Amino acid sequence: MEPFTLIRPRTLDAAQTRALGAPAERVYKAGGIDLLDLLKEGLARPAELIDLRSLGDEHGQAMRALAASDSGWSVGALNTLAAISASALPQAYAALREAAGSAATPSIRNSATLGGNLLQRPRCWYFRHRDLHCLKKGGERCLADGGENKFHAILGGGPCHIVHPSTLAVALVALDAQVEIIGAEGPRRIPVGELFALPRVSPTAENTLGEGEVIRGVTLPAAAAGQRSVYEVAKEKQSFDWPLAEVAVALSVEGGALRTVRVALGHVAPTPWRAVQVEEALTGQAPSAELFARVAALATQGARSLGDNAYKIPLVQGLVRAALHRACDVPVPA
Amino acid sequence: MAGETTIYTLRLGFDDKLKAVKVEVPKGEPRPWDADSELAVIGRDTPRIDSVPKVTGAAQYTHDVRLPGMLHAAVLRSPHPAAEIEHLDVSPALKQPGVRAAIDLVKVGDKVRFAGADVAAVAAKTRDEARAALASIVVRYRPLPFVVDLDEAIQPGSPKVHEKAVKDRRTEGDEPSEGGKARVEGNVRRNPSLSKGSSNKGLRQAKVRHEATYTTQVHTHSALETHSIVVRWDSPKAMTAWCSTQGIFSVRDELAGVFELKPADVKVFTEYMGGGFGAKFGASAPGSRLGWIAGELARKSKAPVSLLLDRHEEHVCTGNRPGSTQRVTLGATTSGELTAIHVVGHGSAGIGTGAGIGNNAFGIYTRCPNILVESRDVFCNTGPGTAFRAPGHPQGAFAIELAIDELALKLGKDPLELRIGHVEHPVRRAQLELGRERFRWAERRREADAKRSRGARYLTGVGVACSIWGDYGRKNAARVTVSVDRDGVVEVRNGVQDIGGGITTVLAMVAAEVFARPVPSIRVQVGNSELGPSVGSGGSQTTSSVAPAARNAAEAVKAELTELAAKLLGRGSTEGLVWGSDGVSEVGGRKRTIAFAELCKKIEGEAVVATASRPQTYNAGPMRHPSAPVYQIAGAHFIEAEVDTWTGVVRVPEVLAIHDVGRVHNPLTTRSQVNGGIALGISYALMEQRIVDRGSGRMLNPNLESYKIIGAAELPKLDIVFTELHTGANSTGAVGIGEPSTIPTAAAIACAVHHAIGRPVRSLPMTPDRVLAAIQGA
């Protein structure tokens, strides 16, 4: 690990002024969990880390807030996963609480923040390997294609086949969240799905943030009447591990029929992935075990195995089923 | 006098099967503890006497050693799985900041045979400087064709890993075996077989056959403390080393050998160590000459050198449990009598040897008259394997036990009854019968079958598997010194290392028992080669080699102190004197007592001191091990597994482990060994797996993040039962537990998963991808 200087600015303005002009040299730090890994692996060699946790201005306060607003709920980017998991977010947004409470380990969740979680780099073992130079690192080709690809993408991959690592992003996509971004030109807001970019757009970056831009937080729109949301995940190891696949579902039941259904899949594609066909097939239907079993198969339409990752197809289907059962209180066969 | 013996009649055996047995022991040996011995300390839960320094951080591990002027070493490792060195120049490293020495570890023209092999090394003032300087070393490699996959390496025409015959590298961690000649063809080396009867004939007689291939992954030791050594030259002919090792004397001997020193001029310390599991014998690691590197850099730089591996290096060059592919063929009569067991095991210990599959298929279901176990090493361009907690056994157990369950299903037989019908060892049989009741075998099986037929999402299954091990306690290897000084201080000294098993505490307990003193009052010194010869901690032989020696030494001191007491009490002999917590008392007559402290004050000179060892095992009853003339240790695990059929995730909610460990000296640390054995077994069964990229030959998960190791969330409810067995094998009755405790776990889980889903998962680890494939019938 190379030596670096830790800068602790008091205002967002100071932080952004510092960061502009040298993106690889000066980087923001929040909880520092992913950054530390990147430094140790030699994947990032910044001279300065600009700590966002020292911000004391109004932006800093907004980044630490977690509160109801006129139009829903705002969650500041510096909230830790532990804080989100233990927060007073209403049941309609339970998927976010559950996602935050399931990621990583208790000690990591105490440091890791929402902003850092959305912007963490992928876990692909070719990308993370100190001796290997893959497409994502500026090399010629994706080494997972034709290589060891058990954890890689079944949807949306190519030319690079990573899966996006952020668990919170999956819940936020299902909850139709907006991301609030502050750049040199002022604030902007985008749907969370637009924060992420497929490799065919940019093989070396996973998000669309501009230079020096900071995520201030996310807003969750007002919940539909009777909205429920859940998060389901499968891991090889129940703690200290990333998901094999994960699913977040938000829906409401009106007059016995499913409405405003949103289904997001994680760890199956280079970005959080919306299962639009599943949403459409569910809308207007009465919830039932048979329906869920049938529509789950639509979640992976167009999926393609790279060789070792075909199991993700039944796996994510199983998770979609499990999530729907729980969201609609339909008991699973026991 | 040599050859003189004493015969004791001891009550030996287990449960209600105790009987009087005559045991012949060398003269001078105390009467071995048997079923009639009333012990006050041995057999009671005793917390580790060194727990406070461990939990407060005061304990000094090799990683903590800081010597004045000490330098730090770093090793340049080959990025290529196979290459010829065309050019190598370490001199630019000498110009880097902080660097004081640089050495090459290969010569131009040499071949490196795995990614991670030693190439060159430097010593610098800080570890960061040493690592940074490696980049300046100039190496030109000529990459060569390579093979990293076991199945590919077997194919004729695949790149040859070694041009010449390879010498076996055996350590104290390997199970003693009779050895034999090996034949090499391509990358495949045929090792001696285990055979009885005629498996061909047995298969011809069979009415029902089961034949399938089972595979197991490469498993790395992943001790928390990575390999580490600090070397200081005390003179041109003498050195001191601090080393994280399972065998202090193997470190001393290797350093003496490579630097041409007298063993007596090499001092080795291992005050505390953070795990080894079989990979830490000698001063070096199986795939890296750590002892030479640290010693040579220290010699060149004239300063002590510390060499601590990082996690990446630990995974690639310090050994592993070899992977295997085992073809198992079983034959049986329609009534369920096994007529033949035939196993052909191919294993890969990378560039090394020793990928055999243990005694499980050969030594457990011995009512089967025809057994043939063939075993082959397959060379690959990957880091060498080495002994790993019960070498060969977990992989061997997995294949044979799952195959037996599959056969039982074909026969329509209960797999537990099939097993009970084929074991001969009385202890193992009793264990299987005990487990049947205690684990509610039949009831759980029925519940599980019902869930499966209902089509439940979560299915459960129960499985059972056995372990086999030997009492490898060694004669005359550990020389333990016990002293009692005028101040009443009782001290036990031996050069053994405590790798976490808790030998330090057991030594205190033995002395406390003999002298009737409280455990905390006993001083124990270990972890230093100057404290007297000892064994390496391999083969589960530490307690059984060292504790009896300690008892024998303590008894000799006690005898001398008893004489002194008799003299002080004016008695003609020691007859009629007994030791108790008050001191030494007369049984009859005036019932006088001399307090321990008073007695010690009267010691002539400084202290009463005795050094003793232990002789060869005196008894191999009730059943001998099939491959060595020693007592056979039995154990069995009963396991419930739960499978989420929607995700393929397997959980292990409950384990019943029944083990024979001879006399349990400290139940607390013995259970701790079994806890660890089971945790390791679950981890092996469900998640640990080295992934090597077939394209580049590099390990892709050389970390503790994508190389996954069990955590607290996966630990089951554990029920541990010891079949206390009075073996009469040595003066305290200790045998081993460390290794047997991990042997059956993965196998029993595989059987439980098979029962749950009705289909076998024939590859370890049973990760969700494989479980889903099995459920879907792929």
Ligand SMILES: Cc1cc2nc3c(=O)[nH]c(=O)nc-3n(C[C@H](O)[C@H](O)[C@H](O)COP(=O)(O)OP(=O)(O)OC[C@H]3O[C@@H](n4cnc5c(N)ncnc54)[C@H](O)[C@@H]3O)c2cc1C
């Ligand atoms: C063993 C283990 C298991 C894990 N399992 C999971 C899991 O299951 N699911 C999951 O989602 N994650 C998992 N993680 C990852 C962990 O959650 C992330 O590393 C963490 O959330 C990153 O947050 P941070 O605050 O520490 O980010 P940092 O490391 O501080 O920052 C990460 C990146 O984000 C940038 N950044 C941070 N905040 C902002 C901001 N507000 N605006 C602009 N840029 C910003 C930084 O510049 C940096 O590039 C796991 C990690 C470990 C070690």
